[in-house]
Amino acid sequence: MSSGARSPLAPDRFPPLPPVAGARFAALAAEIRYRGRPDLALLAFDADTAVAGVFTRSRTAGHPVLWCRRILPRGRARALIVNAGNANVFRGAEGDAAVAAEARAVAAALDCAEAEVFVASTGVIGERLPVERITGRVGELVAGLRADALPEVARAIMTTDTFPKGASARSAIDGVPVTIAGVAKGSGMIAPDMATMLAFLVTDARLPAPLLQALLEPAVARSFNSITVDGDTSTSDTVLLFATGRAAHPVPRDPGDPRLADFRGALEAVAGDLARQIVRDGEGAQKFVTIRVTGAVDERSARRIGLAIANSPLVKTAIAGEDANWGRIVMAVGKAGEPIDPGRLAIAFGGRVVARDGRAVAELDEAPVAEHLRGAEVEIAVTVGDGPGAATVWTCDLTHGYIDINASYRS
């Protein structure tokens, strides 16, 4: 559950989200676990909406994830129903039946196929989902659908989050304006108790599902899969991108089409913005940390090295302690197991080089480095060789607040 206090790294305000033609939204308080706050949301899409998705790689994925994986290959979506407070995980046949009941209720209300209804749940693991509190409210949700209610969805999906997360961007495909808007939730990365990472993106672009999937996957790699709070993986992590096709541009055939460059950048920007907001809401976070790795053999290798640094408890506690402890970064680079050239290893904090060519900078003036680490935004640059691979990952520090939040009893 949320500790209540808004993260010190939170953005000043929730951003305005533009409407997306062909998409409408509704949220209400279904009292699935929380009292007196919205915890159930519906996203409804016009006919011919395409969908792409990326899900947790967990071997104990939740029942909604199993359902979404099964219907995703059809590539069509008319709705997403999502609740907070109960993740519907580890419930056997009963959990699958609950998901089917949700899809059936929404399909009946919207007059579409059950296999066009996506389902997501976030919250406590292993408890029975009171599905009747969801299916009994579908009529009300459908009656309340509005084009401007996406911010209400952002609030309804919160669990341990201390602020709602939204982002949008405008771009163009072949000169035709296209909108992308999205919401996300997550604060532990990931507390299966209460904090899964969910992100739902909606665009009016006219893109067939296979193309949409080809655009989503690299955007997820550079955003949601480039952040970490504690290295844990939820049973329910879900990213879905819905494209209503209402923008009147010609349909590009392949993801490398230069007419898609602007859209691709906008998609990465929205996904990256949402992902960084999740880090800013990291449990107990006091500092937002950007780690840039260069000189690796390729982007994937650079990202693995970056995540090894970002996941190291010793690096994260050093940052919490405002300690420019680059020896721990050397350790984390080594532990990643990726090809590196130790003789070229270089490390900088906030642009100040502390190690270069595989050894400490002699007679380093630590004062500007210490000054940088006292701030709330920490930048670490690591060169691991002379290869072309580069990647940026984001994380937060590991503080007493994380222990307080996660060592408290569930009830």
Added chain:
Amino acid sequence: MSSGARSPLAPDRFPPLPPVAGARFAALAAEIRYRGRPDLALLAFDADTAVAGVFTRSRTAGHPVLWCRRILPRGRARALIVNAGNANVFRGAEGDAAVAAEARAVAAALDCAEAEVFVASTGVIGERLPVERITGRVGELVAGLRADALPEVARAIMTTDTFPKGASARSAIDGVPVTIAGVAKGSGMIAPDMATMLAFLVTDARLPAPLLQALLEPAVARSFNSITVDGDTSTSDTVLLFATGRAAHPVPRDPGDPRLADFRGALEAVAGDLARQIVRDGEGAQKFVTIRVTGAVDERSARRIGLAIANSPLVKTAIAGEDANWGRIVMAVGKAGEPIDPGRLAIAFGGRVVARDGRAVAELDEAPVAEHLRGAEVEIAVTVGDGPGAATVWTCDLTHGYIDINASYRS
């Protein structure tokens, strides 16, 4: 540096360590970093001593590890010189030269080849090793060698450790009594600042180096590679096993020889005892946690699942909070990525089953489970399928003490 207070999980006393024929030991205060305590030790062996070793897999391994890896294939050892306070890591050519100077000084004093002198260092990374404080004391160390001084070595290699670690066992090969004695250090797993894992085992068994290596590797897998405090990997982790060959048994030819069964068990017992002592000295540890995984496809897979549970910050904070949060164990099992059968997943705390056949036990009486978690010794049993693979791993909880120790400034 050590926080001073002895771990609440520490054993009552340092165990008596029997002499090992053909091995002598010495330690003294060389003031490499610490003041007024032993920080330099020498282990000296009779001619014809065989050696086996396992080292960190880090890509940024320290200069002593690089040296040991180079001389290990010869399979012969006459000495090990080891210091605490400075790890001699990330120092370029200067670091390699320091190791060579140590080996040269010891070889001259003992009249042996430099390639028979093993070197280990633990402590701060990236600072120059004041090697002259080592080489200048070798004569004194050699003059002070004693058969009963292994406990002094255990004290001299401590860094963040709050207690010295030793273990021994007697066994027999073909009816001839054989002794194994060992010491270890480590408390973060692993703080490159101060806390590397080092373990040195000595036996009078008569075993050629390739056979010794074949016996050491599985013993390390089931001991030092089955423990974790924080999932971090040192640049300097080193396990060395020296066999003086003074016991008068016939030489077995292969590691599967039934005459070696007793020795193999004793070696695993000593390595496991030392490894568990390292966990008991885990930074900030308040609870010692044993995780037993069964039903995996093989032992290696079981160990990976066990380590995924043991390394999860969410599991470790739940244990610190005395919360039987088995949802987080489901999450960690899923994140391991190993083959499992979710429908057979079962979890027990202290012998009380909380989940079985892939779902929560209905109407569970949580009182005995909560009682078990209030103790200092926590046992978690996880069944992941019906395969033959089983493994046990050991860890500790993640507490405010860990943050206190690791978020404090180096100086």
